[in-house]
Amino acid sequence: MRDLVVLGLGSNRGDARRDSRRIILDAIDALGEVLSELRRASLYETEPMYVTDQERFINTAVAGFYSGSARELLDKIHEIEGRFGRDRSRERRFGERCLDIDILLFADLRVKEPDMEIPHPRLTERRFALEPLLELLPEAAEPATGKSYRSFCDALAEQGVKRLSEGA
Numbered sequence: 001m002r003d004l005v006v007l008g009l010g011s012n013r014g015d016a017r018r019d020s021r022r023i024i025l026d027a028i029d030a031l032g033e034v035l036s037e038l039r040r041a042s043l044y045e046t047e048p049m050y051v052t053d054q055e056r057f058i059n060t061a062v063a064g065f066y067s068g069s070a071r072e073l074l075d076k077i078h079e080i081e082g083r084f085g086r087d088r089s090r091e092r093r094f095g096e097r098c099l100d101i102d103i104l105l106f107a108d109l110r111v112k113e114p115d116m117e118i119p120h121p122r123l124t125e126r127r128f129a130l131e132p133l134l135e136l137l138p139e140a141a142e143p144a145t146g147k148s149y150r151s152f153c154d155a156l157a158e159q160g161v162k163r164l165s166e167g168a
Contacts, residue, residue: 002065003107005035005073006136008120008129012048012057013096015085020058021164023084023099028062030080031101034073035064041132047160049126050094058164061104061132070106074116077101104133108143119143124152127159 009027011020018026021043032038041061048054066073084099104120111118119142123129130153133140140149 002036002067003109004063004105005066005103005107006061006063006105006133006140007031007035007077008059008061008100008102008104008123008132010046010057010059010100010128011098012055013098015098020055020098024058024060027080027084027099027101028060030083031062031064034076034080035062035066038062038064039136041135043164044128044132045162045164046128048094049128049159051092054096056160057128059128059132059161061129061136063136066106070103070109070111070116070118073103073106077103102129104129105137105140105143110143124149125156127153127156127161130156131161131163 009024011023014020014023028040044059046057046059048057081099081101086097086099102120103118104123106118109118130149134150134153141147142149
């Protein structure tokens with residue numbers, strides 16, 4: 001069985017070889033090995049939320065089909081983040097990161113575990129996640145209530161989100 005999943009990606013700290021934009025694009029290539037029929041939204045430059053004394057982020061979302069469990073996908077995501085230098089033990093919460101990949105949606109699945117919540121628990125308050133998600137799935141709705149993600153997005157302030165490029 002293949003399930004449609006949407007992942008959110010963000011980066012605001014490059015490394016010696018790549019800036020945040022390159023990290024995001026390279027991570028999308030890596031996710032192409034995990035998800036079939038991968039599509040990506042535009043790239044966005046966004047103001048940081050929660051912890052504001054850091055650089056702006058590059059964000060996007062990808063959608064594709066996955067044939068395993070949500071837990072297996074989370075493990076693959078963590079492995080990809082690690083390849084790009086992410087070390088969760090050395091980060092401050094909501095702080096700088098070379099690569100962050102979140103499971104935004106996994107079909108209509110609802111999960112609430114200590115280390116995994118689907119849909120993402122802060123999705124409806126984050127324009128930087130909703131705008132790219134809605135590019136890919138304009139009719140998407142919150143699984144528990146059926147409320148459209150468009151209505152959540154429209155109710156949010158601008159939040160310093162600026163589209164940089166078209167999706168593919």
